[in-house]
Amino acid sequence: MNARLVVIDMQRIFRDETVxxxxxxxxxxxxxxxxxxSLARPGIYTRFVRGAGEEGAWSAYYDRWPETRLPAEAPEWDFVEEPPSGSSVMDAPTFSKWGPELAAEIPVGERMVLAGVATDCCVLSTALGAVDAGRYVTVVREACAGATDEAHDQALALLQMLSPMCEVVSLADVVG
Structure with missing residues (x-):
């Protein structure tokens, strides 16, 4: 498959015993x-990091999760595994990682293979932004995880409704 892997937020704060x-x-x-x-090109890895300004509704969000009001250099924001050599890394204080920086890496007509956490939040938001920008998105079911199994399944069901712009596939469909 001629596509670019985009891995969303595989960080300690989402793997460790945190909220x-x-x-x-x-x-x-x-x-x-x-x-x-299985994919020939180096991937793009994103990190969710708290925005220091907590603009608008973000302040209320962090009021709900005060233990996550951590500085950008806190180890909780670190990747669990460092991305492979040659990979790009992008930080964002938003659920969606889609924006000018990622758009520059995924030209119109190229397929983006999306994986990471959480399916029902940052993966979903990123997929929706990319689809709106006219990109083809393939979400790999087993390469994503949600806050709960039910939330994961619901997010994937929503994304499947966007076919053919967004496809939800199994790992075997991609790696063969």
């Missing part, structure tokens, strides 16, 4: 490792 723990994080990480090996 944002994603229960199937390690399973998604295993699937992402398979994707890394």
């Amino acid at each position: 944002w723990n994603v229960p199937r994080f390690d399973e998604a990480a295993e699937a992402i490792a398979s994707l890394e090996q």
Whole structure:
């Protein structure tokens, strides 16, 4: 498959026992490792980091999760595994990682293979932004994990409704 892998927020704050723990994080990480090996080009890895300004509704969001009001250099924001050599890394204080920086890496007409956490938040938001910008998105079911299994399945069902702009596939469909 001629596509670019985009891995969303595979960070300690989502794997460790925190308020944002994603229960199937390690399973998604295993699937992402398979994707890394099967796709020829280096991937793009994103990190969610708290915006210091907490503009608008973000302040209320962090009021709900005060233990996540951490500086950008806090180890909780670190990747669990460092991205492979040659990969791009992008930080963003937003759920959606889609924006000018990622758009520059995924030209119109190129397919983006999307993986990471959480399916029902940052993966979903990123997929919607990319689709709105006219990009083809492939979400790999096993390479994502949600806050709960139910939330994961619901997010994937929503994304499947966007076919053919967004496809939800199994890991075997991508790695063969």
